[in-house]
Amino acid sequence: MQIVERTSATGLESHIRGQRLAASEDVFSNDVLVQIFTRERIEQSFVVPAVAEPLIVWVLCGSATIEEREPGKEWLASEVTKGDFFLTTSAVPYEMRWHVNSAEPFVVMHIYLGLPLLERAIQETHKEVTGAICLREISGGRDEALSVLFEQFRVELTTQGESSPLLMQGIAQCIAVHLARRYLDTQADNIVQRNALPAFKLKRVLNAMERSLSEAFCLGDLAVEAGMSEYHFSRLFKRATGLSPSRYFIRLRMTKARQLLIETDMSIIDAGLEVGYSSASHFSQAFKREVGVLPSHYRK
Incomplete structure (x- = not known):
């Protein structure tokens, strides 16, 4: 596999x-x-x-x-x-x-x-x-x-x-x-004063998210990666992506889960474990809430 x-x-x-x-x-x-x-x-x-x-x-x-x-x-x-x-x-x-x-x-x-x-x-x-x-x-x-x-x-x-x-x-x-x-x-907004995350900080945070998909979400660790306070990081991250850090983390988990279900023979339980859900029912509920169907239906 x-x-x-x-x-x-x-x-x-x-x-x-x-x-x-x-x-x-x-x-x-x-x-x-x-x-x-x-x-x-x-x-x-x-x-x-x-x-x-x-x-x-x-x-x-x-x-x-x-x-x-x-x-x-x-x-x-x-x-x-x-x-x-x-x-x-x-x-x-x-x-x-x-x-x-x-x-x-x-x-x-x-x-x-x-x-x-x-x-x-x-x-x-x-x-x-x-x-x-x-x-x-x-x-x-x-x-x-x-x-x-x-x-x-x-x-x-x-x-x-x-x-x-x-x-x-x-x-x-x-x-x-x-x-x-x-x-x-010269008529547009000032690029230097734009209130958004620099690309290299967003990259660093997203890489950290993907390395920890199987672990519990930790806002503090991500804020440290960005070199910001939790409040400032959360505000700029949502401005950049349209989602809060926790919601974005769930979306990354489901992106990985969809890939595992389609591209591998991994069981649904193991796929859930791979993206941080120790309970099959919790994984199924989260998957349906994000994707719209249960993992078993998505695989079919």
Whole structure:
């Protein structure tokens, strides 16, 4: 019997199916976080967490129709192909879905730039800007200069051998300056003062959650991972994901449980134990409350 483990790199990875191909964890700094994923051909609606840093998504391979919307609003569609990118600065969670149109796999790169780095770039390139500063939203855009820089990230992450933190930081600085020069929006909310979790803290907390799915939920331990008080952490976590830490933890448990029920021959009792439920009845009740059906019906 093979049990497939599922790990999260950011809040997105608790919802989006696919495989992480590479990440900058070993060379991670607060200035940049880079990840490469291959995605499923059809992805139904999922929630993209809001984090402090703008998120850049660059299409490495394939073409797709991608739809986005804020909660309760109409879907907006973009046709994207290799070389296109998204720049998202939403301070609240939003929904996304897609379907792939090409025979090629759909491979994307996620890039988070730290706010201190962006702030330094904006101060250097726009000394006259003293009011609110933010980057424009871009959906399915194309920028050859950015593509050259993103490609350097790809090569550094996918070439065998040890990646260079210094090189990664240098590329990140070039990207930050380019964004400050080309995509500044002085009419929007201040990106530096945005009240949300930094991506690297959200990543650290979600990894800790996934390591402890079989254990009792502990808010204090997660707050320590984030380096915050429990109250401050809970407030910013809910702002980022739309859920309280405890509710998000249950959702992660059920994500893992669904995977075990579908992808392995593990018994329902053992699947419940794997995600922290010592009682079969308690697991069944929690599963039905979250998924809508009993574990036995879901497996069928």
